[in-house]
Amino acid sequence: MDRRHFITSATAGALVLGLPGAAWLTGPSADLHTLARPALLDMLGNRRVRDLGVHYREMYPAESSVNILSAVIPGSDRQALTGAPTLHSHLKTAIRDDFAAERTILLKGWVLSVTEARQCALFSLIHP
Numbered sequence: 774m775d776r777r778h779f780i781t782s783a784t785a786g787a788l789v790l791g792l793p794g795a796a797w798l799t800g801p802s803a804d805l806h807t808l809a810r811p812a813l814l815d816m817l818g819n820r821r822v823r824d825l826g827v828h829y830r831e832m833y834p835a836e837s838s839v840n841i842l843s844a845v846i847p848g849s850d851r852q853a854l855t856g857a858p859t860l861h862s863h864l865k866t867a868i869r870d871d872f873a874a875e876r877t878i879l880l881k882g883w884v885l886s887v888t889e890a891r892q893c894a895l896f897s898l899i900h901p
Contacts, residue, residue: 805899809892809899822896825881825883828881829890846891846895
């Protein structure tokens, strides 16, 4: 297990333990469909995005649930979850920041930001 996988797994585990107190995830401000709609969808289509998401979940099984992914995609900025336009803007910034910080992952020949990969994984769960 490499360092990135360990940190991801540990973070996901910690989130699972904290989910009962995280009612904000399922509140009306959390737009699950925005979280599960990567910008790649328009370019790659449903099937390819779903395949990328399934592949990500196989690589990181600790992130194979809607609750976990919806918790880790937006990051720690809960104020971003105030509506779809704001969330969409937050996601674009998170993706740009991921690339700047080299938080990327190679999935089936595509270099994606971790945020994009997690969005694909969430898409694959919501649209099996």
